[in-house]
Amino acid sequence: MNINIILAGVGGQGILSIATIIGNTAVKQGLYLKQAEVHGMSQRGGDVQSHLRLSDKEIAADLIPMGKTDIIISVEPMEALRYLPMLKPKGWVITNTNPFINIPNYPEKEVLLERINKLSHKIALDADEISKNLGSARSSNMVILGAASPFLQLKIEDIEQTIKETFISKGQEVVDVNIACLHAGRDFADKNK
Amino acid sequence: MQKLLLLGDEAIAQAALDAGISGIYAYPGTPSTEIMEYIQVSKKAADNNVHRQWSVNEKTALEAAIGMSYAGKRAIVCMKHVGLNVAADAFMNVAITGTNGGLVILSADDPSMHSSQNEQDSRYYGQFAFIPVFEPSNQQEAYDMTVAAFDFSEKHNVAVLLRITTRLAHSRAGVKCHYKREQNKLKFPDNPRRFILLPAIARKQYIALLEKQEAIRKDIESSTFCTYIDGEDKSMGIITSGIAFNYLQENYQDKKCPYPIVKITQYPLPLKYINKLADECDSLMLIEEGYPLIEQQIKGLLNRGLKVKGRLDGSIPRVGELNANIIARALGLPDTQGEAVPDIVVPRPPALCTGCPHTDTYKALNEAIEPYGKGRVFADIGCYTLGALPPHNAIFTCVDMGASITMAKGATDAGLNQAVAVIGDSTFCHSGITSLFDCVMENTPLTVFILDNSTTAMTGGQKSHASGKIENICLGLGVDKEHIHVIKPLPKEHDKNVEIIAKELKHQGVSVIIPERECIQTLKRKTRTQK
Numbered sequence: 001m002n003i004n005i006i007l008a009g010v011g012g013q014g015i016l017s018i019a020t021i022i023g024n025t026a027v028k029q030g031l032y033l034k035q036a037e038v039h040g041m042s043q044r045g046g047d048v049q050s051h052l053r054l055s056d057k058e059i060a061a062d063l064i065p066m067g068k069t070d071i072i073i074s075v076e077p078m079e080a081l082r083y084l085p086m087l088k089p090k091g092w093v094i095t096n097t098n099p100f101i102n103i104p105n106y107p108e109k110e111v112l113l114e115r116i117n118k119l120s121h122k123i124a125l126d127a128d129e130i131s132k133n134l135g136s137a138r139s140s141n142m143v144i145l146g147a148a149s150p151f152l153q154l155k156i157e158d159i160e161q162t163i164k165e166t167f168i169s170k171g172q173e174v175v176d177v178n179i180a181c182l183h184a185g186r187d188f189a190d191k192n193k
Numbered sequence: 194m195q196k197l198l199l200l201g202d203e204a205i206a207q208a209a210l211d212a213g214i215s216g217i218y219a220y221p222g223t224p225s226t227e228i229m230e231y232i233q234v235s236k237k238a239a240d241n242n243v244h245r246q247w248s249v250n251e252k253t254a255l256e257a258a259i260g261m262s263y264a265g266k267r268a269i270v271c272m273k274h275v276g277l278n279v280a281a282d283a284f285m286n287v288a289i290t291g292t293n294g295g296l297v298i299l300s301a302d303d304p305s306m307h308s309s310q311n312e313q314d315s316r317y318y319g320q321f322a323f324i325p326v327f328e329p330s331n332q333q334e335a336y337d338m339t340v341a342a343f344d345f346s347e348k349h350n351v352a353v354l355l356r357i358t359t360r361l362a363h364s365r366a367g368v369k370c371h372y373k374r375e376q377n378k379l380k381f382p383d384n385p386r387r388f389i390l391l392p393a394i395a396r397k398q399y400i401a402l403l404e405k406q407e408a409i410r411k412d413i414e415s416s417t418f419c420t421y422i423d424g425e426d427k428s429m430g431i432i433t434s435g436i437a438f439n440y441l442q443e444n445y446q447d448k449k450c451p452y453p454i455v456k457i458t459q460y461p462l463p464l465k466y467i468n469k470l471a472d473e474c475d476s477l478m479l480i481e482e483g484y485p486l487i488e489q490q491i492k493g494l495l496n497r498g499l500k501v502k503g504r505l506d507g508s509i510p511r512v513g514e515l516n517a518n519i520i521a522r523a524l525g526l527p528d529t530q531g532e533a534v535p536d537i538v539v540p541r542p543p544a545l546c547t548g549c550p551h552t553d554t555y556k557a558l559n560e561a562i563e564p565y566g567k568g569r570v571f572a573d574i575g576c577y578t579l580g581a582l583p584p585h586n587a588i589f590t591c592v593d594m595g596a597s598i599t600m601a602k603g604a605t606d607a608g609l610n611q612a613v614a615v616i617g618d619s620t621f622c623h624s625g626i627t628s629l630f631d632c633v634m635e636n637t638p639l640t641v642f643i644l645d646n647s648t649t650a651m652t653g654g655q656k657s658h659a660s661g662k663i664e665n666i667c668l669g670l671g672v673d674k675e676h677i678h679v680i681k682p683l684p685k686e687h688d689k690n691v692e693i694i695a696k697e698l699k700h701q702g703v704s705v706i707i708p709e710r711e712c713i714q715t716l717k718r719k720t721r722t723q724k
Contacts, residue, residue: 010541027198027367036364037200038307039223039653044576046543051364060442062364065517067529081538087531102544107537115535 001031001153004064005052006083008074010100011043015075018145019050025154025162026054036062045102047079054153073148075127075141076100077112092121094148094189096140098128123147123189130184136177146185150193156186196367201357204332204368205269205299206231208339212295213374215266216244218254220623221652222273223308224362225301229271230655241376247649247656250594250623251276255283255298262296262352263388265380267343271299274315279594279624281318284352288322289390289398291350293382295343298324299355301362304483305514308359310574310591312512314483316434319354319460323402325409326354326460327418328435332366334458338418340372349409351402358482360514361436406461413459414466421466426451429502430474432467433457434487436515437480443517444526452478462490471499478523479503482515544579550646550710551577553682553690555587558613558642561694565611571604573597573625575617576650576712588615595624601639602632611698615642619649622659626666632703633671640697640704643667646712654715667705676700682708 005022009015016037023033036051051064066085072093074080080095087093095116099109116124127143142163149156160179167174199207206228209217219229232238232245244261248254251272261268272280277300284298300315319326327342329335335357342353386394413419424430432455433441441450453473455466471477477499479488485504492501502508508523509515521528545552554577562569572578572588573596580587590600597614605612616625621643629641643663649655659666667677676697680690690708697704 011543012546023198023365027196032367033198034364034366036360039227039363043653044543044546044579044651045541047541059366060446061439061517062360062366062436063440063516065443065521065529067531069531078538078541081535084532084534085530089531091531103539103541105539107539111537115537 002055002057003053003071003153004069005054006064006069006072006086007050007052008072008079008083009048009076010079010102011046011048013075013100014141015048015050018073018075018141019052021145021159021162021166022052022054022152022154024166025158028162029154029158031056032059034059034062047082049083071148071151073144075144077109077116077124078107081112081115090121092123092151093119094123094144094151096127096144097124098126123192125185125188127185130188131181134177134180134184136181139178139181142178142181143185146182147189149182149186150189156182194369194371196369198365199332199368200227200363200365201329201332201335201361202227202301202363203231204335205339205355205357206235207368207370208336208372209269209297210235210237210243211370211372211374212340212343213267213376214243214269215294215376216258216261216268217271218244218248218258218268219271220248220251220254220276221649221655222276222301223652224303224359225271225273225276225299226652226655227362228269228299247658249658251280252283255280255287258296258298259283259287259290259292262292262294263382265294266377267295269297269299272301273309274300274302274313275309275311275593276300277315277318284318284324285322286390287352288324288402289395290388291398291402292346292352293350293380294377295346296352297339297342297346297355298352299357302356302358302483304358310593312483314486315354315356316460316483316486319356320486323406324352324354325349325413326356328356328458328460329361330436330438330456330458332361332364332368334418335361336368336370338458341416341418345412349405349412351405351409356435358436358514410461410464413461414463416459418458419463419466420456421469422450422454422456424449424451424453427453427474429476429478430455430470431478431480432470432487432491434481434483437482440515440517440520441480444521444524457487462487467491471497476500476502478508480509480515480520480523542582544582545576545585546713548713549576550682550708550712551580551644552585553684553687554642554644554708555580555585557682557687557690557694558615559585559587561691561698562611562613565698569604569609569611570613570615571597571601573614573616573620575620577615577617577644580615594620595628598625598628598641599631601641602628602637605637605639610638612639613642613698614639615644617650618643618645618647618660618663619657621663622657626670629667629672629703629705630670636702638701638703640694640700640706643705643707645707645709648712648715650712650714654712654718663707672703672705676702676704677707678705679707679709682710
């Protein structure tokens, strides 16, 4: 087993919460992990990415080589496209369709979604709307994680368990809504992959 | 043994605690900040009363750590690469005094300048000062080599420079934390005079330092951290430094690298291995994360006309961080690349946060200085450096910590009128106070903005020592009370602020304006915790 993931988004969108849950689930199963994060200046509203590598063998580099990424998980549509040079042929792109606009020359949303639609292996969903409908606008990242879950080679029950452990200090209600978001994302992916 | 999932920075922090440090000293700087932060929240550090407060700057941090070493205890001091420039005086001289308790100096380099103004390679400082350098290649080695560095320091009575780069500092992996040691007891140095660098003593100490180098090299040659890995194809031998080894290995996932490899993680260089490689191979390739330090040294050392490939002959780009693809191209292996980035994707540079107090300060400053024309605002290192970008376009320099005030002074001395300096509270405390004193002594006509947002914001909100004390510091330096203004950078105060700034720009002496409003990020965090 060997899986390379790029998490993409904008500084402040919390892509590391997705990385933490995937990472902790993988480590509990005895997998090796390397996860390169971006700290510092880019965190101020700039584009950020994290390289997450899981394997049953020891991993050499902290960075994924170009063209060797299995999955791009993006919480923002334009950021999903920024890392295409990193993606393998037939690699999956899982992305939120709700744009984060903090620059004056942000492209038209329709043009962006059209380009994403042209990708051969993609799941594109409005995670913000789904999480809002489930009663927690702040949990959209769990919807994205759910949509990525069929491609992670991790069991959904194990991911659920990690979510429980991560959020239990904030109460059962928070755990439940995050798990509901996870499943909503998963259902969408199962229907659309 | 259970592994902990740790950033390279955190592995070093845990190792320093396990090695029995009595103190950590540091000034925040990406990518080194998380070492202190880890120790500040560590229960073990609290239980053992380990000193863990931020210092005013890297020089005071290193000096305090040298003091702790003098007293016989173990200390680690952490900074980013440019911080070592600030601490360089202490660094060069602690090489001469030697150490008593183990002293590890960590410098985190930033190749490709992800969050820095240059990509200087700290290994040169080690070479310059005759201080051994340890350069771990992964998170486990970061732990193991930090532990080893303290023993090494105490064995040879030298400080050890621990050099890491951004990628190791900010990447997480499983680490076995297997070591435990108590703190040292208070103990004076055996030779009570070696910390007195009077010329007569310093000359002897310097010779002793040079004489130690052979013993240090022998130890490195027999350590397990530098290794020789044999390969069948002797047409080329490869030498890697630090994490460069991983990018080489990444290219040989399913097969063994055919070339013999010397993996270097410690300096002075283990010549034993390098000579062996040079004897056996027809050519050499150097893969270094950073400047071509080994490459340059080796050309002189070998002096036998062997072909050496690396950053100097263009086999590997002269600048920037390495990755597996760069090494693949250098070795003539197949390069991999996905689809091109679509044209509709535009750059998304970092920006000041919505609601940031600096935005309101820059709006007011831009308006007040407009009649005099552009190019007179000298800025400094921090979030407010982002004022250089649109829509603010408010500042024109960013060189080094504290340079805003002294550069504005020099420009004023040269005849530029209405020069303005912009500096944050933490940077002012770090290196701006002495700069301002220079201006006060000559009553230089300039206006200094000291942006007090109550924190060291760019690195994530660490304590800023000067916050709330800035007015009194300026008064103490001798700035005229009439020309110190504390303002509130808020949209509703805009007109009033413009008026104050306009008036002070005309003043023929030192003016200080202190826009005081908390960083929006730390404020948000506080409000969240209170809920």
